[in-house]
Amino acid sequence: MKKLLLRTNFFIIFILILLSCSKANFTIMKKESSKLLQFREKLLNVKQKPVIVFLGDSITEKNIHNKNRENYVDYLKYFFKSINPNVEIINSGISGSTTRDSLKRLQKDVLAYKPDLTFIVLGVNDGSTWFDVSFEEFQTNYRAIIKQVKESGSEIILMTQNEFKDNPYDGKVTFTKYPKNEEEILTIAKEFNLPVIDNYKYWRELKIKDKELFNSLMSDWAHPNDKGHIFFYSIMRRQLIQLLNLDKSVWEKGLIE
Secondary structure (H helix, E strand, C coil): CHHHHHHHHHHHHHHHHHCCCCCCCECCCCHHHCCHHHHHHHHHCCCCCCEEEEEECCCCCCCHHHCCCCCHHHHHHHHHHHHCCCCEEEEEECCCCCHHHHHHCHHHHCHHHCCCEEEEECCCHHHCCCCCCCHHHHHHHHHHHHHHHHHCCCEEEEEECCCCCCCHHHHCCCCCCHHHHHHHHHHHHHHHCCCEEEHHHHHHHHHHHCHHHHHHCECCCCCECHHHHHHHHHHHHHHHHHHCCCCHHHHHHHHHC
């Protein structure tokens, strides 16, 4: 793993330089109401065993879209374990998941693990004509998921996802609602005073600035390939370092190990 991440450092640095004109886009909760401080304390205590769950769809699930190679969840596992080797990472990504079925499986796939931190990574499939989920239902379901996770005692980080290639399926299947869903996630984050990592912003900017490079990060029209997942990881790592207020001696290990 060390060799893999060292080998990809130049790739990560190149993309981050390309996007350096953009300000980091994430929300930091008010200090007095922040529960991430509790997760941070548990993460930094090697006698503790914090549990982290990722609730998502095919972009989160380790599957054929990335040829079953390591994805962003795996890279974050190495990052967190370099800080606390007892961290348990649960990947509850399922291909085709919408907020509707994610709400139904929430108890089994998230709450049953009693997570200390839950990443909610949904919105793509809700924005597709493949699935009959209206924008209003997406709003309701997404808020219901947050409320149940919060009531369980877990801390939450919301995430937007990647941009797509142009004209998937030649218009036969459209994702016109997807960008609106990603914008709504930012609104919901403010409403619930939750941190959000806006991956969509960085993917969108990369597509505008260098479409050829953007396309090289995709395995198909919607799913990132192995390099695309490294890009995901690089965005998340940088923002998690700030959200969790990790000093250099801690996060440098997560970069190379």
